[in-house]
Amino acid sequence: MLASEASRRILRLGLLSGGFILFAGVIGMIAAFHEREVVDDFISLGQVLLLATPFITSYMAATRLLESGESPRLALAGGLAIGVLSALPTVILLLFNSDDYRYLLDASLKLLPFVAASYLAWKSHAQGNEPRQVAATWLIAALLIGIVSFGFALIFEVKGDLRGVLVNVDRDWVEVVTFDHRRELWTGIGLLLAASAGAGLSGVIMRILPEVPRRALLYGLGITLLVGAFGETVRLILQENLDRDTLRAIFRRDTLRQNAAAMLFIISTFAGFLWAMFGGRAQSEFAALDDSRRHQVRNLGMLLFAALLLALPWLIGRTLSDVAVTIGIFVLMGLGLNIAIGLAGLLDLGYVTNYAVGAYILAVLTSIGPLGLFKGTFTFWSVIPIALLAAMFAGFIFAVPVLRMRGDYLAIATLGFGEIIGKLALSDWLKPLIGGAQGVQNIPKPFLFATELKNPEQLYYIVLVASLVTLFVSIRLNNSRSGRQWMAIREDEDVATAMGIDTARAKLLAFTLSAATGGVAGAIFAAKVGTVFPNSFTVFISINVLSLIIVGGIASNPGIVVGAVVLIGMPELLREFSDFRFLMYGALLILMMINRPQGFIPSKLVMHEVHAGAKPKVSASD
Amino acid sequence: MALLEVNDIHTYYGNIHALKGISFEVDSGEIIALIGSNGAGKTTTLRTISGLMSPRAGNIVYAGRDISSTRADLLVLSGISMVPEGRGVFAKLTVEENLDMGAYVRTDGEVADDLDSAFEMFPRLLERRKQLAGTLSGGEQQMLAIARALMSRPRLLLLDEPSMGLAPVLVDVVFEAIQRIASEGVTILLVEQNAHMALQIANRGYVLQSGEVAISDTAANLQRNEVVQKTYLGID
Numbered sequence: 001m002l003a004s005e006a007s008r009r010i011l012r013l014g015l016l017s018g019g020f021i022l023f024a025g026v027i028g029m030i031a032a033f034h035e036r037e038v039v040d041d042f043i044s045l046g047q048v049l050l051l052a053t054p055f056i057t058s059y060m061a062a063t064r065l066l067e068s069g070e071s072p073r074l075a076l077a078g079g080l081a082i083g084v085l086s087a088l089p090t091v092i093l094l095l096f097n098s099d100d101y102r103y104l105l106d107a108s109l110k111l112l113p114f115v116a117a118s119y120l121a122w123k124s125h126a127q128g129n130e131p132r133q134v135a136a137t138w139l140i141a142a143l144l145i146g147i148v149s150f151g152f153a154l155i156f157e158v159k160g161d162l163r164g165v166l167v168n169v170d171r172d173w174v175e176v177v178t179f180d181h182r183r184e185l186w187t188g189i190g191l192l193l194a195a196s197a198g199a200g201l202s203g204v205i206m207r208i209l210p211e212v213p214r215r216a217l218l219y220g221l222g223i224t225l226l227v228g229a230f231g232e233t234v235r236l237i238l239q240e241n242l243d244r245d246t247l248r249a250i251f252r253r254d255t256l257r258q259n260a261a262a263m264l265f266i267i268s269t270f271a272g273f274l275w276a277m278f279g280g281r282a283q284s285e286f287a288a289l290d291d292s293r294r295h296q297v298r299n300l301g302m303l304l305f306a307a308l309l310l311a312l313p314w315l316i317g318r319t320l321s322d323v324a325v326t327i328g329i330f331v332l333m334g335l336g337l338n339i340a341i342g343l344a345g346l347l348d349l350g351y352v353t354n355y356a357v358g359a360y361i362l363a364v365l366t367s368i369g370p371l372g373l374f375k376g377t378f379t380f381w382s383v384i385p386i387a388l389l390a391a392m393f394a395g396f397i398f399a400v401p402v403l404r405m406r407g408d409y410l411a412i413a414t415l416g417f418g419e420i421i422g423k424l425a426l427s428d429w430l431k432p433l434i435g436g437a438q439g440v441q442n443i444p445k446p447f448l449f450a451t452e453l454k455n456p457e458q459l460y461y462i463v464l465v466a467s468l469v470t471l472f473v474s475i476r477l478n479n480s481r482s483g484r485q486w487m488a489i490r491e492d493e494d495v496a497t498a499m500g501i502d503t504a505r506a507k508l509l510a511f512t513l514s515a516a517t518g519g520v521a522g523a524i525f526a527a528k529v530g531t532v533f534p535n536s537f538t539v540f541i542s543i544n545v546l547s548l549i550i551v552g553g554i555a556s557n558p559g560i561v562v563g564a565v566v567l568i569g570m571p572e573l574l575r576e577f578s579d580f581r582f583l584m585y586g587a588l589l590i591l592m593m594i595n596r597p598q599g600f601i602p603s604k605l606v607m608h609e610v611h612a613g614a615k616p617k618v619s620a621s622d
Numbered sequence: 623m624a625l626l627e628v629n630d631i632h633t634y635y636g637n638i639h640a641l642k643g644i645s646f647e648v649d650s651g652e653i654i655a656l657i658g659s660n661g662a663g664k665t666t667t668l669r670t671i672s673g674l675m676s677p678r679a680g681n682i683v684y685a686g687r688d689i690s691s692t693r694a695d696l697l698v699l700s701g702i703s704m705v706p707e708g709r710g711v712f713a714k715l716t717v718e719e720n721l722d723m724g725a726y727v728r729t730d731g732e733v734a735d736d737l738d739s740a741f742e743m744f745p746r747l748l749e750r751r752k753q754l755a756g757t758l759s760g761g762e763q764q765m766l767a768i769a770r771a772l773m774s775r776p777r778l779l780l781l782d783e784p785s786m787g788l789a790p791v792l793v794d795v796v797f798e799a800i801q802r803i804a805s806e807g808v809t810i811l812l813v814e815q816n817a818h819m820a821l822q823i824a825n826r827g828y829v830l831q832s833g834e835v836a837i838s839d840t841a842a843n844l845q846r847n848e849v850v851q852k853t854y855l856g857i858d
């Protein structure tokens with residue numbers, strides 16, 4: 001009984017993993033990721049996806065199995081099975097897709113109705129139904145399924161192959177999943193099955209290993225794969241600091257060479273080993289230090305971090321500084337929106353409004369193009385406060401009608417406002433002012449004492465300063481009287497009123513302050529790109545900002561920074577992701593909400609919320 | 623002069639006519655009980671007085687001032703404090719933070735003293751000052767709600783069914799506390815299902831029925847009244 005439960009679990013996980021790989025292939029994700037070589041001439045990101053899936057699945061399965069007292073032998077068998085099952089759907093699709101075996105698809109589509117109907121009839125018989133009913137079941141099932149499956153068979157016959165129907169099941173995909181053996185199909189299938197089974201098996205072996213080597217290997221593997229996957233980025237960073245020859249020894253163009261990868265793996269595994277052995281001790285020693293010493297260590301850490309932030313553009317070079325500026329713009333917006341969502345609990349889905357207002361204000365006031373109102377009279381610096389105030393004003397105006405709304409209704413209404421702004425920017429009515437679909441062009445870069453801040457490395461500092469100021473203000477706000485008002489409103493608006501809080505005013509204040517940084521972010525964005533188009537201001541901006549807050553940890557300032565780096569930075573760095581960005585967003589959000597609803601770096605308050613149910617007597621620590 | 627005068631108020635939920643002309647008064651220093659069966663309009667009366675709803679007709683005079691359409695948050699400032707039905711503590715804040723929130727309207731420097739006296743009145747809260755309010759037992763939450771209402775230093779305290787869902791021992795604790803609060807000069811308007819307890823500590827009482835005042839008398843007389851005995855005290 002127990003064994004069958006275990007095998008059912010293995011079957012389910014294996015099919016899930018296989019289904020995922022098939023899906024990733026059919027939507028073109030595997031082929032797209034294949035473009036990115038993780039280790040030169042050895043493994044691509046697509047293949048990593050192909051193998052990491054059974055690896056992770058069987059690692060998780062092994063955890064469950066071992067925890068419920070199954071033997072390691074069974075777990076190993078399970079890992080093997082998961083590996084094979086992970087490849088199986090892909091193998092079937094490969095066969096169906098090849099010219100030599102197409103008849104298999106045809107035959108199985110034509111057989112399917114009879115087999116399925118017989119199965120259903122047998123079940124009906126087993127339930128004790130009368131022969132007439134059983135026969136009727138068989139007939140109806142065969143007919144219904146037959147129509148669909150003969151239809152598909154017809155489509156494939158007419159279309160010639162699967163490519164016409166599943167557009168991504170193409171040569172590239174076949175090449176990836178057969179490990180470059182498109183011509184010798186059976187060798188390719190053998191390789192795929194073997195590799196997948198090996199991955200599944202190693203997942204279990206990894207799980208069975210004692211903790212120290214396991215963690216060391218996982219660190220080593222993880223770091224090597226990360227460096228490989230972000231090879232382009234890593235190379236850009238190293239390029240600033242290493243000479244050409246060393247660089248060439250490590251990378252072939254953007255990809256990690258095999259020797260370098262092996263070295264990296266060994267070094268990072270060794271470092272992981274040291275950390276796994278002694279990391280715990282270091283942490284407990286840190287905890288054992290007395291308060292003032294601990295403070296010193298922490299301050300030293302902060303100082304190093306600040307130095308890193310200051311030196312960042314020199315360390316990472318132009319391309320990455322550009323990414324850092326984009327991340328910074330979203331950090332600014334995240335910190336702003338967090339005032340409404342995190343502190344006051346007001347679900348605002350129209351945050352893009354403030355961003356657009358800031359961008360257009362800067363564009364119109366400083367542009368030296370035909371739409372510029374003042375042609376260079378106003379500088380970037382003098383317009384920043386104007387953009388800030390204008391965004392606050394917009395936030396205020398849009399807040400007034402929604403003050404009485406709560407929760408879902410508020411979200412829908414603000415979503416509507418975001419859309420209105422997009423349409424307004426496109427409208428003929430405002431076209432003379434802001435250029436309709438053509439937008440506003442020729443926005444000059446900011447000047448600082450006669451130097452033009454035209455590089456991302458220089459713009460970075462503007463974003464950095466703005467973010468630090470915002471961070472400071474939002475920490476102060478959180479501990480202020482307004483912060484307490486918002487906390488009460490977020491908890492219970494009625495009771496907050498009963499405490500003597502003017503909820504309408506507190507909400508207005510939250511919306512207005514929250515809008516401010518959106519305006520600054522928009523203005524910096526406009527100066528950075530030099531042109532402002534309506535289609536930069538879609539609902540996706542609002543969604544991105546909201547997602548980064550949620551993923552990072554709602555109401556947590558460090559969380560917002562991490563969220564921005566993960567959600568905004570990663571897709572910028574991994575161009576191969578770009579088409580699948582929203583898919584990965586969705587997957588990440590779902591995974592986060594299931595496994596870590598409090599976000600990467602939860603705020604203290606939200607930790608209470610999430611755990612309050614589980615542990616009835618948590619006391620608020622300090 | 624009465625501290626609170628309610629004159630013929632009519633309050634509606636949409637077009638549901640919940641209060642159909644209620645009048646009563648509360649003198650300074652009194653404990654007044656409002657009793658009545660479920661749906662009689664007791665909570666609605668308190669919500670109307672505290673400014674969470676406004677009456678469509680009639681008026682409410684507090685300390686000589688018409689407050690019928692004054693906002694709830696301003697009424698807290700002028701000394702009306704309410705313990706809502708079902709307690710309404712801030713579940714995710716600690717006991718101490720809840721009490722602080724109760725003192726939100728105050729600007730004087732004596733909040734810390736009042737915190738001490740709240741803990742003195744309810745020692746159980748002192749033991750749990752760092753605990754999340756949502757994890758307190760029902761009785762403890764009720765104590766917290768009362769203590770929090772006192773943190774704004776009210777002249778008039780509105781209590782909505784403080785004994786709801788409490789074990790008899792705790793009901794005694796809560797009612798003793800109410801009497802102590804009254805003895806310190808706070809006027810109390812007490813809504814209760816537990817008519818027996820309420821009439822024991824009250825000076826006078828009003829019986830509400832379907833949005834109207836059915837009987838009004840001194841607490842002692844109400845306890846002897848046959849209708850009240852039958853309907854609200856369970857005595858045949």
Ligand SMILES: Nc1ncnc2c1ncn2[C@@H]1O[C@H](COP(=O)(O)OP(=O)(O)OP(=O)(O)O)[C@@H](O)[C@H]1O
Binds near residue numbers: 659662
């Ligand atoms: N939000 C609302 N919307 C519509 N009708 C309401 C609402 N709240 C209360 N009512 C109605 O108003 C009337 C008075 O309700 P109220 O809550 O004042 O009763 P109550 O005397 O406090 O009763 P209980 O002892 O059960 O708390 C009831 O008929 C109730 O159904």
Ligand SMILES: [Mg+2]
Binds near residue numbers: 664665666707
């Ligand atoms: Mg009630």
